[in-house]
Amino acid sequence: MDQVPGTPQEPQGAGGASGLPGCYRHPDRATGVTCTRCERPICPECMVSASVGFQCPECVRSGSGTGHSAHATTPRTLAGGAVASDPKLVTKILLGLNVAVFIAVYASSGLVGRLDMIGLAFDPQHYQLVGVAEGQWYRLITAVFLHQEIPHIAFNMLSLWWLGPPLEAALGRLRYTVLYLLAGLGGSALSYLLAAQNQPSLGASGAIFGLLGATAVLLRRLNYDMKPVLILLGLNLVFTFLWPNIAWQAHVGGLVVGAAVAYGMVHAPRQRRTLVHTLTCVAALLVIIAVVVLRTFQLTG
Structure with a gap:
């Protein structure tokens, strides 16, 4: 972002x-x-x-597959999700949504100002305060699908296409979708908490960093060589903190939430997968809400 x-x-x-x-x-x-x-x-x-x-x-x-309870009547992914015929479907939908919003931005010049992630600012055009602190919580998620420049959306969508399908196949569609959205919200929430209240930010980078963190967790769970993903993660973090005009808060927030949610998904005991996955996602959402409420209280008194 x-x-x-x-x-x-x-x-x-x-x-x-x-x-x-x-x-x-x-x-x-x-x-x-x-x-x-x-x-x-x-x-x-x-x-x-x-x-x-x-x-x-x-x-x-x-014969070990006979005479047992049929709690697993369909093939399951590593995280317990149903195996889909197209393991890239959700990734394709996310790509389509981002591109559609990008086109809409060019068709409506005022769309960015209404959807970007901003804590609290004065809008001189409408002579009013705007931002999450003013009750516009939708900005926390709309900003995740918002891009203004071609290089920005191109880099994010290439990253999504590279990281998304393997995770979607390993987690299942529902779990993958929830992880993506929570990572995006986590990035927006940390930006809201730490960035200047009138500093706008936008982009899918928080969610992308969440996928990167989830990939690292998944590879560790499978005992794969971690060096490639750690090098990639390190380079992205260096780029995040050294390159100007990048909301590092969104990157870090997305990374932390994505890794935490993925950990709960791939390490859950088989017999309690659904419960652990639900509790993990609810806990992540509650933390995000708590951060937003705290920051709103700080800004509004």
Whole structure:
């Protein structure tokens, strides 16, 4: 945002640059589907349809997939989400929304001033105070989809297209969407708290940094080599703090929220996934609300 033998363990270092684990029998094949019994990643060739979803050949041969409760009737992603036929659908929708708003900005010159993230400022055109402190909380989320310059939206959308699909495939559509929105809100909330009250900011960078933090958490969960993502994260943080006119608060806020929410999603116990995921997201939202309320109280007395 301007002012980016037991059950074998999962294969190590498999799956390539997609960020997904590799099939336990074919490590070079990235997949977001796991066996519903042993939870090992399996590629389409190894998927065996059974009464409790897709299972790996070994579980089918051993009969370990029979006689159990059917709590897993469909193939599940690493985080427990339903496996979708198009693991890029939500990412495509987010891209479309950002581009649509970008076009609308050019069609309406006053749109930016009504939707950007600003704490409290005086609008001389309408002779009134505007901003989140004036009750315009919608700015916290509308600013996440708002861009003014072509290089700005181009960089953010390229980052979204690179980071989004692997996370969407690993988390599932609903969890991925919630993580993206919470990271964007987290970036806006920290900007609201720490930036100058009349300093406007806009852009998807907070949400993008959230995806970057979530990617790091996911790779750590899969025991992949962390060096590439840590180097990328470090470079982005250096760029954030050294380049002028960048709302570093939004980047840091998005990064922290994205990483925290992702941690709760990928480390939740299998038997309590839904509960842990819900509590994680609710807790993140409550913290964001608390930050906004605190800052509003500071600005309005």
